[in-house]
Amino acid sequence: MTLDEAMTLVDYDGPAYNYHFKADEPKKMNAFLNKHGFAVVRDVIDAETAKAYRDEAMRILGKAKEASWHSEWNYAELAPVFCQILKNEKFLAIYREMLESDDLMLVRASALIREPGSRSRVWHTDHSIHKDNPKNRDDILLGHDWLRGCFFYVDGCEPRRGGMVVVPGSHLPDWPGPEGFRLDRPSHILYREDNPSEPYRGMDLPGAFPLHARPTDLVLFHARTWHTNHPHLGRGDDSRVFVRMNLRPAAQHFHTPWEQSQTVREFIDKAPEYLKPFVKDYRGVPHQYLI
Numbered sequence: 001m002t003l004d005e006a007m008t009l010v011d012y013d014g015p016a017y018n019y020h021f022k023a024d025e026p027k028k029m030n031a032f033l034n035k036h037g038f039a040v041v042r043d044v045i046d047a048e049t050a051k052a053y054r055d056e057a058m059r060i061l062g063k064a065k066e067a068s069w070h071s072e073w074n075y076a077e078l079a080p081v082f083c084q085i086l087k088n089e090k091f092l093a094i095y096r097e098m099l100e101s102d103d104l105m106l107v108r109a110s111a112l113i114r115e116p117g118s119r120s121r122v123w124h125t126d127h128s129i130h131k132d133n134p135k136n137r138d139d140i141l142l143g144h145d146w147l148r149g150c151f152f153y154v155d156g157c158e159p160r161r162g163g164m165v166v167v168p169g170s171h172l173p174d175w176p177g178p179e180g181f182r183l184d185r186p187s188h189i190l191y192r193e194d195n196p197s198e199p200y201r202g203m204d205l206p207g208a209f210p211l212h213a214r215p216t217d218l219v220l221f222h223a224r225t226w227h228t229n230h231p232h233l234g235r236g237d238d239s240r241v242f243v244r245m246n247l248r249p250a251a252q253h254f255h256t257p258w259e260q261s262q263t264v265r266e267f268i269d270k271a272p273e274y275l276k277p278f279v280k281d282y283r284g285v286p287h288q289y290l291i
């Protein structure tokens with residue numbers, strides 16, 4: 001699909017959801033999230049903080065190559081400004097409610113920068129089903145029901161600039177997938193039945209719902225919610241930045257078979273007081289860890 005074709009597909013006229021919540025209604029938000037698989041919380045950070053997160057991501061990653069995107073998964077160690085989200089009481093109240101735990105532990109933080117002209121990703125879930133028989137790093141880190149997608153789109157999330165699109169209800173265990181498509185749960189990607197060799201990335205997946213959020217909002221989705229992002233149809237210097245943080249209930253331990261790196265050990269040892277409880281069991285995110 002070309003970007004021009006994509007442009008004709010992003011206008012959406014589907015069911016209306018009132019999916020924007022205030023930060024002081026985490027219970028209401030979480031009930032919606034559990035029912036529909038996604039939610040947006042308004043103004044969890046202020047505009048100045050959104051800009052600080054953006055500037056820090058640009059400083060660390062820089063622009064991606066023309067019409068492409070790049071990301072950094074060891075972002076917590078590199079981004080002290082973003083780590084300060086763990087001082088934000090609104091953010092913490094939301095996470096405590098979602099994970100039903102007062103004691104939270106860092107799993108990973110990441111930043112992603114997408115340039116105008118970059119195409120959408122393939123439809124996928126971030127959750128892996130290989131938790132008991134992991135094959136790689138993401139199976140180990142992400143194959144858990146507590147996983148929540150948790151993003152600040154610090155340039156805003158909107159369909160024409162690479163915004164997130166989800167399928168409401170697709171997190172439910174008996175979701176069959178849209179007619180004419182085959183879900184490949186082991187790889188957590190999906191295919192059109194008449195094109196079994198190419199993972200699907202079209203915006204016209206039946207049920208697809210584009211999310212709108214402001215730079216100060218928090219975009220949330222469930223572990224098994226099927227999602228992708230739109231092609232970035234902006235122009236010129238319009239780099240789109242997002243940062244994310246995944247936390248787990250601290251009591252839910254799991255084995256990570258890799259050595260903790262020197263950088264991760266130093267990050268934990270030198271963590272300021274407020275951060276220590278959230279990172280004491282942080283294991284880092286090794287590049288390309290295969291089992």
Ligand SMILES: O=C(O)CCC(=O)C(=O)O
Nearest residue numbers: 112126162163164228229
């Ligand atoms: O690029 C996006 O907006 C979505 C990224 C995503 O789905 C992921 O990193 O798992």
Ligand SMILES: [Fe+2]
Nearest residue numbers: 124125126227
């Ligand atoms: Fe994803």
